[in-house]
Amino acid sequence: MSLNIYLTFGGNCREAFEFYRSVFGGDFQAFQTFADGPEDMPVAEEDKDKVMHVSLPFGDSVLMGSDSSSFGPPLAVGNNFSVSIVGRSREHCDEVFAKLSAGGSVTMPLQETFWGSYYGMWTDRFGINWMVNYALPTG
Numbered sequence: 001m002s003l004n005i006y007l008t009f010g011g012n013c014r015e016a017f018e019f020y021r022s023v024f025g026g027d028f029q030a031f032q033t034f035a036d037g038p039e040d041m042p043v044a045e046e047d048k049d050k051v052m053h054v055s056l057p058f059g060d061s062v063l064m065g066s067d068s069s070s071f072g073p074p075l076a077v078g079n080n081f082s083v084s085i086v087g088r089s090r091e092h093c094d095e096v097f098a099k100l101s102a103g104g105s106v107t108m109p110l111q112e113t114f115w116g117s118y119y120g121m122w123t124d125r126f127g128i129n130w131m132v133n134y135a136l137p138t139g
Contacts, residue, residue, distance in 0.1 A: 017063075
């Protein structure tokens with residue numbers, strides 16, 4: 001299991017991650033805009049060029065981020081980050097999700113996603129935002 005930081009921006013995620021890449025070096029592991037999502041995803045026209053997901057590996061970690069959008073929670077500076085857990089299995093994700101979300105607030109229940117993962121989001125009872133992601137086997 002590993003922990004990574006996930007940052008949320010108000011429209012300047014692309015600029016921020018180009019800066020981070022200039023500092024840390026390397027290449028983006030993933031870079032998607034909201035326009036790259038499924039056709040039925042409820043995205044406002046003005047959000048389509050915003051970053052839906054970017055990941056920049058460095059060392060043993062991955063810095064990830066996205067812009068806030070019209071269908072997600074509003075951006076709150078100071079609360080615009082999450083701790084992202086890389087799950088070992090679906091069962092591991094279920095266990096971590098159940099324990100850490102107890103007494104908190106579920107933002108997105110665990111589910112299979114269009115990007116091929118088993119994923120969920122929540123805020124724990126202490127106000128910390130969490131994500132868990134398990135890449136589903138392909139084939």
